[in-house]
Amino acid sequence: MTSLETASIPPNIAAQLPNINFGFDELKERMAKFTAAFDDFIEKRREKALEARTAFARDLADLNDNQKTVKKNIEHYEQEEIKIAANTEKEIQETADLESEIATIKSERSSRQSENETLSSQIREQSLATQKRRQKLLEEKQALASQANHNQPELAFWEDYLxxxxxxxxxxxxxxxxxxxxxxxxxxxxxxxxxxxxxxxxxxxxxxxxxxxxxxxxxxxxxxxxxxxxxxxxxxxxxxxxxxxx
Structure with missing residues (x-):
């Protein structure tokens, strides 16, 4: 309604016109709150994702290194056994020395096997730790999903009005x-x-x-x-x- 049209209305009728509140202040406040919550949600989600990727890559590298070490030790022992078998037909004079060497190698192999068992135990422990980290990530993901559900009313407000x-x-x-x-x-x-x-x-x-x-x-x-x-x-x-x- 223009100012001229308003001026043409008698004062007693103009006073009875309704004062309409479109709620723009409330809309602005709710949009500001949602923006803050959304920025915080995105920041936390990005940080959690980066931490998860870094931890997983580190754990995977450790497991690969341990597996390579075990494989290398096993190959070493197999090669030593082949050498021992090839030397069994040498001269009798070398037999005593070979037997002593074999005993030494067997002792070292036993020690290496013990080390392998320790490494295998560490790998199992690392695997359990990785599973726990994955479980924690799952819980954090569920928490984020819960937060997203909490934000749905705000999202619906934006969708309906904007x-x-x-x-x-x-x-x-x-x-x-x-x-x-x-x-x-x-x-x-x-x-x-x-x-x-x-x-x-x-x-x-x-x-x-x-x-x-x-x-x-x-x-x-x-x-x-x-x-x-x-x-x-x-x-x-x-x-x-x-x-x-x-």
């Missing part, structure tokens, strides 16, 4: 943001952008419709400088709106 949907993008450290209600000619038309959170500086993996490099860089600069997902999404949505108008 036409935004957040999905995975095929990798643990990739997130897809899907917008609707942008193109006035087709409110169901989807606009999407995929964001990588693998490193501290975010990276845009792809967008549909395609954004030019200057636009993507402007969006990334705003995100990496402010660390505000809400501001980033607002800028991206405006860029998609400009595309939809063309």
């Amino acid at each position: 036409g935004l949907r957040i999905e995975g993008a095929g990798r643990l450290d990739h997130v897809r943001f899907i917008f609707t209600v942008i193109d006035e000619r087709d409110l169901e038309r989807e606009f999407e952008i995929v964001l990588s959170v693998e490193s501290r500086d975010y990276e845009i993996i792809g967008a549909r419709p395609k954004l030019d490099e200057a636009t993507k860089q402007r969006c990334l600069d705003a995100l990496n400088e402010t660390r505000s997902i809400a501001k980033f999404l607002k800028i991206v949505r405006e860029e998609f709106k400009n595309i939809a108008k063309k």
Whole structure:
């Protein structure tokens, strides 16, 4: 209603008009809380994934080294036994020396076998430790899933009021943001952008419709400088709106 139209309404009627509260302050507050929770969730998830990959690679390398050592020792013993068998037909004068050498080698083999048993025991212990780590990772994954379920009401609020949907993008450290209600000619038309959170500086993996490099860089600069997902999404949505108008 224009100021002229309002001025034409008698004062007693204008006072009776309802004061409509669209809840923009509440929406802004809820969006800020969700952004903080989302940034914290992504950061923790990335840290846990990096820790898990590092621990698994280290454990696997240790197991491979132990297995190589055991195999090398076994091959060494087999070669020594072949040499002993080949020397059994030598001259009688060397028999006593050979028997003494055989006894020494057998003693060393017994000692090596004891070492192998120790290594095998260590491998089993390492395997149990690896299983415990995997169980811990599973528990942490379930905890993250529980947190994600907790965030569903906020996600539903964003989807209902802003036409935004957040999905995975095929990798643990990739997130897809899907917008609707942008193109006035087709409110169901989807606009999407995929964001990588693998490193501290975010990276845009792809967008549909395609954004030019200057636009993507402007969006990334705003995100990496402010660390505000809400501001980033607002800028991206405006860029998609400009595309939809063309």
